Amino acid sequence: MKTARSMVLVSADPESIRRGSEKIYSTFQEELSQLGLQDEISLSWLSDSGRHNALPMVVIYPEAVIYGPITPEDVPYIVEEHLNKGRIASSLVAPIHELSGRIAWLSSRKGTLPAEKRIVLERAGIINPEDVQDYILHNGYKALGKVLITMNPLDVLNEVDASGLKGRGGAGFPTGQKWRFVSKATSNKKYVICNADESEPGTFKDRLVLEGDPHSIIEAMAIAGYAVGADEGYIYIRGEYALAQERMRLAISQAQELGLLGDNIFNSGFNFNIHVHSGAGAYICGEETALIESIEGKRGEPRSRPPYPTTNGLWKKPTLVNNVETLANIPAIIRKGASWYRSIGTPKSPGTKVYTILGNVNATGLIEVQMGITLREVITIYAHGMKGNSTFKLAQTGGSSGSIIPASLQDTPMDFESFNKAGVALGSGALLICNEDTCIVDLCKVLVNFFKNESCGKCNPCRIGNDRAYQILSNIAEGVGTMQDMKDLESIEMYLYQMSNCGLGQTAGTPIKDTLSHFRAEVEAHIKLKICPTGVCRMSGHKVN
Amino acid sequence: MIVLDADISVKVHKAVQDAIQKYGASDDELIPILIHINHDLGYLPSQALEELSVIFKKPKSKIFSVASFYGMLSTTPVGRHVIRFCESAPCHVVGGRVVFQALIDVLKINPGETSKDGKWTLLTTSCLGICAVGPAFIVDDDIYGNVAPAQVQTILARYE
Numbered sequence: 274m275k276t277a278r279s280m281v282l283v284s285a286d287p288e289s290i291r292r293g294s295e296k297i298y299s300t301f302q303e304e305l306s307q308l309g310l311q312d313e314i315s316l317s318w319l320s321d322s323g324r325h326n327a328l329p330m331v332v333i334y335p336e337a338v339i340y341g342p343i344t345p346e347d348v349p350y351i352v353e354e355h356l357n358k359g360r361i362a363s364s365l366v367a368p369i370h371e372l373s374g375r376i377a378w379l380s381s382r383k384g385t386l387p388a389e390k391r392i393v394l395e396r397a398g399i400i401n402p403e404d405v406q407d408y409i410l411h412n413g414y415k416a417l418g419k420v421l422i423t424m425n426p427l428d429v430l431n432e433v434d435a436s437g438l439k440g441r442g443g444a445g446f447p448t449g450q451k452w453r454f455v456s457k458a459t460s461n462k463k464y465v466i467c468n469a470d471e472s473e474p475g476t477f478k479d480r481l482v483l484e485g486d487p488h489s490i491i492e493a494m495a496i497a498g499y500a501v502g503a504d505e506g507y508i509y510i511r512g513e514y515a516l517a518q519e520r521m522r523l524a525i526s527q528a529q530e531l532g533l534l535g536d537n538i539f540n541s542g543f544n545f546n547i548h549v550h551s552g553a554g555a556y557i558c559g560e561e562t563a564l565i566e567s568i569e570g571k572r573g574e575p576r577s578r579p580p581y582p583t584t585n586g587l588w589k590k591p592t593l594v595n596n597v598e599t600l601a602n603i604p605a606i607i608r609k610g611a612s613w614y615r616s617i618g619t620p621k622s623p624g625t626k627v628y629t630i631l632g633n634v635n636a637t638g639l640i641e642v643q644m645g646i647t648l649r650e651v652i653t654i655y656a657h658g659m660k661g662n663s664t665f666k667l668a669q670t671g672g673s674s675g676s677i678i679p680a681s682l683q684d685t686p687m688d689f690e691s692f693n694k695a696g697v698a699l700g701s702g703a704l705l706i707c708n709e710d711t712c713i714v715d716l717c718k719v720l721v722n723f724f725k726n727e728s729c730g731k732c733n734p735c736r737i738g739n740d741r742a743y744q745i746l747s748n749i750a751e752g753v754g755t756m757q758d759m760k761d762l763e764s765i766e767m768y769l770y771q772m773s774n775c776g777l778g779q780t781a782g783t784p785i786k787d788t789l790s791h792f793r794a795e796v797e798a799h800i801k802l803k804i805c806p807t808g809v810c811r812m813s814g815h816k817v818n
Numbered sequence: 819m820i821v822l823d824a825d826i827s828v829k830v831h832k833a834v835q836d837a838i839q840k841y842g843a844s845d846d847e848l849i850p851i852l853i854h855i856n857h858d859l860g861y862l863p864s865q866a867l868e869e870l871s872v873i874f875k876k877p878k879s880k881i882f883s884v885a886s887f888y889g890m891l892s893t894t895p896v897g898r899h900v901i902r903f904c905e906s907a908p909c910h911v912v913g914g915r916v917v918f919q920a921l922i923d924v925l926k927i928n929p930g931e932t933s934k935d936g937k938w939t940l941l942t943t944s945c946l947g948i949c950a951v952g953p954a955f956i957v958d959d960d961i962y963g964n965v966a967p968a969q970v971q972t973i974l975a976r977y978e
C-alpha cells in the first residue's frame with residue numbers, strides 16, 4: 274500500500290449520507306485531482322464515530338483535525354487551506370462540546386480532554402473498515418499469525434486465562450474458563466459463535482466494532498476456534514444492523530481471499546470458516562441458547578439449562594458463545610500479553626469497558642475507559658455535565674436489565690466487583706443519565722413495557738408477570754393506584770426472579786425493585802396524594818385494564 | 819389497475835423461489851429466507867408459508883410459528899411504508915413521547931394500525947441501536963434521529 278502525506282476521512286454513517294456526505298466525498302475527489310494531489314493524499318470513508326451533532330464531518334490526519342458540520346461548498350476551502358497551504362481552517366473546526374466517543378478521543382490526544390484508553394475500539398474510525406490491507410497495516414492478523422505459528426492451543430487458553438478477561442455480554446463470566454470448558458468437551462465438531470445481537474436498549478458499542486473494525490472479530494474468532502478446537506463460526510448480527518452485516522460479509526470474503534480464513538491457514542493445518550447470520554428482530558435472541566435456536570431456524574426461545582452450550586450448543590455440538598466486545602479484546606491480549614492487559618483497569622476487572630452515554634447530558638456518545646471509573650467522573654468529564662445545568666437524579670445502567678442507580682451511589686467505581694457489592698449491575702455498558710425532570714414511575718413503566726414486549730412467552734411467570742406489572746404501573750401513572758399495588762409489584766418482582774426460565778424474566782423485575790427501594794416516596798406520592806411530582810404522568814384518573 | 823389473484827400468486831411464488839435460490843433450503847437458512855421474502859413482498863403471505871412448508875418438509879404451523887415470532891417479519895399485509903418508532907427508555911427520556919404523539923397526530927392512526935389509503939403502517943419497536951441520536955424512528959429502511967415534533971410532517975412528506 275502507498276503511504277500518503279495526509280489522510281482525509283469523510284463520515285459515512287446514515288445521518289451523514291442523508292445530509293449529503295457523498296457529495297462532499299466526490300467534491301474532495303474532484304478538488305484533489307484538480308490540484309494533482311490525489312496520490313499524496315488518501316481519501317476514504319469514516320465509519321460511525323459515535324457522535325452525531327457535527328455531521329457530516331471530515332477528519333484530516335496526521336493532525337487529527339475535525340471539521341464539522343461540513344457542506345460540499347466548504348470543501349474547496351479546506352483543500353486549499355489545510356491540504357495545500359498546511360493551515361488549519363479554524364472557522365470550520367467542529368466545536369469541542371459537540372464531540373465525544375471516537376472523535377473526542379482524537380481531540381484528547383491533542384490535550385483537550387482526559388484521554389480514554391482504547392483497546393476494543395483502537396482502530397474503529399481510524400482505519401478504512403472495507404480495506405483488509407489497512408487492518409493489516411495496523412497490527413491486524415499479527416495475533417492470529419503468532420498463535421498459529423508459535424503457540425499450541427493450551428498456550429492460548431493459558432494466556433486468555435491469565436489476562437483475567439471477563440465476558441462483556443452482560444454476565445461477566447471469565448472468558449478463559451469458558452474457553453477451557455469448550456476445549457475439554459470431546460466432539461468431532463465444535464462451533465464458535467460471536468454474539469452480535471446487541472438489542473439491549475441504549476447499547477450500540479458492538480455495532481461500532483462491527484462497522485469500524487470487522488476484521489478484528491474475524492481474527493479473534495479464528496484464535497478462539499484454534500484454542501477450543503472448532504473449525505466453524507457464526508456471527509449472529511441483529512437484523513436492524515444492515516451496514517454491519519454488509520461490512521462483515523465483505524471482510525470475511527477478503528480474509529478468505531488472503532487465506533486468513535479457510536483451509537490450512539498459515540500452513541498450520543488449522544481450518545476455520547465463518548458465516549454471518551442475520552437476526553430478525555427479537556431481543557431474546559441475545560440470550561445464548563435462544564440465539565442458537567434461532568440459527569437453527571426456530572423460534573428464539575431459550576433452552577432449559579443445563580446442559581450448557583459449552584457441551585450441547587449449536588446442532589447439539591460444543592459451542593463457544595462470546596460477545597463482540599469480549600472477542601475484540603483477544604487480538605491485543607495475544608499480541609501484547611496477559612500481564613500488559615492486567616496492568617489496565619482494576620485487579621479483579623482488568624481491561625477497559627466501552628460505555629454508551631445517553632440521556633440528559635451535554636454530550637452523548639461512546640467512550641472506552643479503564644474499568645473502575647465512577648459515574649460522577651463519566652458525567653462531569655466525558656458527558657460535559659448535565660444538560661442546562663440540571664440536577665442528576667438517577668442513572669440506569671446496562672440497558673433495561675441494568676440497575677437504577679440513585680445519585681447517592683455515583684461515586685462507586687464501575688467494575689464488576691464494586692458494583693456487585695453495591696447491589697447494582699454493570700450490564701452491557703449503557704449509561705442512561707436522567708435529570709430531575711424524570712418521573713420514576715414513568716421510567717419504570719417504559720422499562721417494564723420493554724420486557725412485556727420482548728418476553729418470548731414460553732414461561733408463565735415472565736409472560737404474565739411483566740404484563741401485570743405494566744398494568745399496575747400504568748394505573749399508578751394515571752392516579753388510580755393503590756397501596757396494595759405496591760405490595761403486588763413487590764411479589765411480582767420476586768416471582769419473576771425466582772421462577773422465570775431465563776435471564777430475561779429473572780432480571781425483568783430489577784427496575785421495579787430499584788424503584789421501590791430508592792424512590793418509594795415518589796411512587797407513594799402518585800398513590801396517596803394523586804400527584805406526579807415531576808408533572809410527567811397524566812394522572813387522568815382512568816383505570817387501565 | 820386491477821391486480822388479478824393469479825398475478826399475486828405468481829409474484830409470491832417467484833419471491834419464494836428467489837430466496838431458496840439465494841440461500842438454499844437448509845434449516846439454518848429459514849430465517850434469512852423469511853427476511854428475504856418479507857422484504858420483497860412487504861409481508862409473508864399465507865401462500866409463501868405454504869410453499870416453504872413443502873420445501874422444508876415441515877408443517878405450515880411450524881413455519882408460521884417461526885414467522886410470527888420475529889419483530890421484523892409480518893404475517894399480515896402492511897401499508898406501503900412502515901414506520902417503526904423506538905419506544906425504549908433512552909429515546910423516551912430525551913423527548914420520544916412528544917415525537918410519537920406528533921406522528922399519531924399527523925398520520926391519524928394508532929400504533930399497530932394501517933391508514934385507510936394503505937400508505938402508512940405505524941409500529942413501535944424496541945431500541946434500534948442509534949440511541950445517541952434519540953428520539954429515533956425508521957421509515958422502511960431510512961433512519962431518522964434527533965427528531966423534533968415539528969420535523970415529523972416534513973419527513974413524512976418525502977414519501978410517495
Ligand SMILES: Cc1cc2nc3c(=O)[nH]c(=O)nc-3n(C[C@H](O)[C@H](O)[C@H](O)COP(=O)(O)O)c2cc1C
Pocket residue numbers: 439440441442443444445446448451468469470471472473556557558559560561562594595596597599600775776777
Ligand atoms: C435476555 C438476554 C439478552 C442478552 N442479550 C445479549 C446480547 O445482545 N449480546 C450479548 O453478547 N450477550 C447477550 N446476553 C448474554 C448471553 O446470553 C451470553 O451470556 C453472552 O453472549 C456470553 O458472552 P460473554 O461471555 O463474552 O459475555 C443476553 C442474555 C440475556 C438473558
Ligand code: FES
Pocket residue numbers: 474475476904905906907908909910944945946947948949952954
Ligand atoms: S433507545 Fe431508541 S434507538 Fe436505542
